[in-house]
Amino acid sequence: MNIRLILAAFAIAVATTTIAAGAPPDASQSTFTVNGTTSLIAAGSRRPAQDASRIVVWLTPIDTVQPVSTTATVRAHYRLLQRNKRFDPGLLVVPVGSVVDFPNYDPWFHNVFSLYRGKRFDLGLYQAGAKKSVKFDRIGPSYLFCNIHSEMTGVVLVVDSDFFGITEKNGRYSIPGVAPGRYLLQVWYENATPEFLQALQRQVTIQSDNQSLPAISVKAAKQVPAEHKNKYGQDYDPDTLKTDY
Numbered sequence: 392m393n394i395r396l397i398l399a400a401f402a403i404a405v406a407t408t409t410i411a412a413g414a415p416p417d418a419s420q421s422t423f424t425v426n427g428t429t430s431l432i433a434a435g436s437r438r439p440a441q442d443a444s445r446i447v448v449w450l451t452p453i454d455t456v457q458p459v460s461t462t463a464t465v466r467a468h469y470r471l472l473q474r475n476k477r478f479d480p481g482l483l484v485v486p487v488g489s490v491v492d493f494p495n496y497d498p499w500f501h502n503v504f505s506l507y508r509g510k511r512f513d514l515g516l517y518q519a520g521a522k523k524s525v526k527f528d529r530i531g532p533s534y535l536f537c538n539i540h541s542e543m544t545g546v547v548l549v550v551d552s553d554f555f556g557i558t559e560k561n562g563r564y565s566i567p568g569v570a571p572g573r574y575l576l577q578v579w580y581e582n583a584t585p586e587f588l589q590a591l592q593r594q595v596t597i598q599s600d601n602q603s604l605p606a607i608s609v610k611a612a613k614q615v616p617a618e619h620k621n622k623y624g625q626d627y628d629p630d631t632l633k634t635d636y
Contacts, residue, residue, distance in 0.1 A: 422568045425450075425597060427604035429562040431580070434613045443562035445482050445581065446609055447548055449555035450566060450574035453594065468492050468524070471535075471545065473501045478535055478545030482581075484557060487530050487549050494522040502538035504622045509533030509549065513622055532579070536619060541627040544619070548579055569597050576604060582611045 431443040469489055472479040474496040485491060495501050497519060504513040510533040514523045527533065527549045537543035554574075556564035578591045587610055595604060621627055 421600075422570050423597060423600040423602060424565055424567045425569050425602045425604055426563070426565050427556075427607065429558050429564070429578075429607040429609060431562065432608060432610045434582075434611045439608075440611075442560050443609075444558055444560045446558040446562070446564075446607075447482075447484055447550070447555060447579040448558070448564055448566070448604070448607065449484075449550045449552045449577055450569060450595070450597075451550075451552045451554075451577060452570075453573040453575055470494065471547065472496050473503070473537070473543070476537075476540050476543055478543060481545045482548065482557065483546070484548045484550060484555050485527055486553050487551055488526070488528055489549070490524050490526045491547060492522055492524045495519055500539060501543075502622070503535060504538055505533045505535050505547075506622060507534050509547070532581070536622070538622045541619070541621075546581060550577070550579075571597050573597075578607055578609065580609050580611070582614060583609055584612050587612075 427448060429443055429446050429448070430439040431446065432438070433440045467489070469483060469485050469491045471483050471491055471493055473493065476497065483491065493503050493514060495517060500516050500518055502514065502516045503523070505511060506513065509531045510525065510527050510529050512525050514525070516538075517523060527547060530549050530551055533547045533549070535543075535545040535547065554566050554569050556566040558564045573594060573596050576591075576593050576595045578588055580588065591607060591609070593605065
């Protein structure tokens, strides 16, 4: 056999093996939208509540290679508005490391703060049309308040995933852009105990589009009082609450 042909065939085989071994994951790998349903059992009841909204479900990859197009290398800015003396939305879910902008759309001053759990910050007093930002680098819920308007409350939930959904009133949710593979399913609800939520965790395998995740039933804890202190740990001044700043 011609020695040149043997060497040429060997070179081609080596090159092919090198390319196959060093090839990056397929960036065009298919992703799916997965769906699920939840029910909410009110404290002291055995019947599902009529409103099962604001339950958060997310999927944390276990050993799944995510397509490049769905892997957030640079976190986008999220926005949580201050409008009509409310936080809009009242519940915002973001991946850990995200930056959230807090624009003031009201014609008066606000002072957003979070000093209880999660990310602790105080944005100070700022006027209409101004905007301040916070990087949320701690997993878990951060409860938001305004030091001027006691009725303003909200939550930023930071999760260790890019794949999450928030339930509608009927308890349904969807999570888009999920690649095939194994995930840890996790759940959060503001009025549920951490121990109960941890017990809901389970492994799931995503294999097809519009796949249904296991049904989830969340048991609410006893409702806690809505009153809270200002950022100094004191009661809100009744005279201040009657005036817009």
